[in-house]
Amino acid sequence: MSVVRDGQDGRDGRDGREDRYERPHRPARSEGEPAADRRSGIRLAALRLFAAQGYRSTTMTDIGAAVGIRGPSLYKHVASKHELLAEIMIGTMEQLIADNIEAVGGTDDVREQLRRSVEAHIRYHARHRLEAFVGNREIGNLEPPDQERVLGRRSDYERRYRELIERGAAEGAFEVRSARIASYSILDMGIGVASWFHEGGEFSVDQLAYQYGDIALRIVNA
Amino acid sequence: MSVVRDGQDGRDGRDGREDRYERPHRPARSEGEPAADRRSGIRLAALRLFAAQGYRSTTMTDIGAAVGIRGPSLYKHVASKHELLAEIMIGTMEQLIADNIEAVGGTDDVREQLRRSVEAHIRYHARHRLEAFVGNREIGNLEPPDQERVLGRRSDYERRYRELIERGAAEGAFEVRSARIASYSILDMGIGVASWFHEGGEFSVDQLAYQYGDIALRIVNA
Numbered sequence: 001m002s003v004v005r006d007g008q009d010g011r012d013g014r015d016g017r018e019d020r021y022e023r024p025h026r027p028a029r030s031e032g033e034p035a036a037d038r039r040s041g042i043r044l045a046a047l048r049l050f051a052a053q054g055y056r057s058t059t060m061t062d063i064g065a066a067v068g069i070r071g072p073s074l075y076k077h078v079a080s081k082h083e084l085l086a087e088i089m090i091g092t093m094e095q096l097i098a099d100n101i102e103a104v105g106g107t108d109d110v111r112e113q114l115r116r117s118v119e120a121h122i123r124y125h126a127r128h129r130l131e132a133f134v135g136n137r138e139i140g141n142l143e144p145p146d147q148e149r150v151l152g153r154r155s156d157y158e159r160r161y162r163e164l165i166e167r168g169a170a171e172g173a174f175e176v177r178s179a180r181i182a183s184y185s186i187l188d189m190g191i192g193v194a195s196w197f198h199e200g201g202e203f204s205v206d207q208l209a210y211q212y213g214d215i216a217l218r219i220v221n222a
Numbered sequence: 223m224s225v226v227r228d229g230q231d232g233r234d235g236r237d238g239r240e241d242r243y244e245r246p247h248r249p250a251r252s253e254g255e256p257a258a259d260r261r262s263g264i265r266l267a268a269l270r271l272f273a274a275q276g277y278r279s280t281t282m283t284d285i286g287a288a289v290g291i292r293g294p295s296l297y298k299h300v301a302s303k304h305e306l307l308a309e310i311m312i313g314t315m316e317q318l319i320a321d322n323i324e325a326v327g328g329t330d331d332v333r334e335q336l337r338r339s340v341e342a343h344i345r346y347h348a349r350h351r352l353e354a355f356v357g358n359r360e361i362g363n364l365e366p367p368d369q370e371r372v373l374g375r376r377s378d379y380e381r382r383y384r385e386l387i388e389r390g391a392a393e394g395a396f397e398v399r400s401a402r403i404a405s406y407s408i409l410d411m412g413i414g415v416a417s418w419f420h421e422g423g424e425f426s427v428d429q430l431a432y433q434y435g436d437i438a439l440r441i442v443n444a
Contacts, residue, residue, distance in 0.1 A: 188414025
């Protein structure tokens with residue numbers, strides 16, 4: 001199950017999750033814009049449609065309609081909807097890993113490395129809720145070798161957390177029964193943010209990042 | 223994203239998640255069994271199919287085939303696949319709430335209430351991974367009034383955790399910056415268990431429950 005929250009602003013009942021299902025469309029762009037922008041516009045339209053109605057139920061025609069391209073012209077920009085799904089999911093993991101490398105690289109203090117890592121993890125999940133939702137739901141629809149690419153990057157990302165916690169424990173800065181469980185709990189609480197957070201609630205993205213950073217340090221008894 | 227783990231037993235790469243996609247079928251049952259067993263057999267077959275291929279892509283014919291019922295006879299047992307989805311998702315939340323009531327009711331010590339609540343939450347998610355997966359993915363396909371029923375129960379469940387943490391803080395047993403964020407982090411780390419746990423790994427369900435109970439008490443600084 002996924003617990004749907006009251007809404008962090010204290011409103012009863014819904015949590016903004018439904019909002020994610022309700023806005024699959026974006027304005028069409030003009031034909032004159034650069035190809036890279038065009039491509040990212042198509043990817044964003046696909047992301048919204050995959051989130052709103054599922055990957056299997058989304059057609060290239062739907063994606064074309066959302067960006068104002070009719071008929072086979074869309075294939076000048078992108079080969080298939082699978083290519084878009086793979087690009088979204090691989091891009092998500094590469095961004096998370098790049099953010100983590102920056103977070104850890106800026107200091108030698110293992111406590112501060114964990115705090116910054118968690119803050120980056122929270123910021124990403126608060127700001128990329130659709131990517132998180134689609135990434136969770138559609139991994140089974142990703143075909144080889146793209147599925148292996150995503151799973152390999154997920155393993156790498158998770159391993160970075162586990163090894164950081166193991167190092168902190170070895171240095172005497174952290175105290176955990178299992179570095180694996182500690183890392184899973186920290187990652188999962190952050191992933192959960194994508195399922196309930198919405199802008200304009202009780203906390204900003206940064207306030208949320210700081211709180212989860214503190215919670216992570218409690219989990220490792222830093 | 224959802225981080226796919228190395229496997230808690232230390233094997234590299236996959237996490238048992240794929241297993242969940244690979245076993246949609248179960249043996250057919252005989253026509254002579256009691257109606258209640260028949261019904262629960264149909265529900266289990268539907269759960270496995272919804273997890274494996276998605277609710278939208280599953281037909282009543284698929285469900286019938288999985289339990290050895292051909293043609294319209296299935297409708298003697300169940301009115302629609304939506305009814306099965308609603309039953310699965312409402313049943314999940316009612317079980318979680320019932321488990322939580324038992325966990326809190328057995329003691330007056332707020333620390334022990336939180337520990338037992340978390341242990342029950344972990345046990346459910348370790349043992350009902352398909353329900354958790356389908357519950358997360360298919361909430362958007364649930365129609366009114368069933369969607370409201372599920373969302374209302376999720377809010378109730380979440381509120382029980384938040385109020386428990388608020389009470390512990392008021393009693394001086396817990397110390398948190400935000401009871402809401404503390405409760406979300408505890409619930410989300412438990413929900414995450416459903417995405418990576420598999421039997422036969424490094425930890426049993428009970429060992430996992432104890433570890434997460436300890437982590438939850440750290441989160442609230444008990």
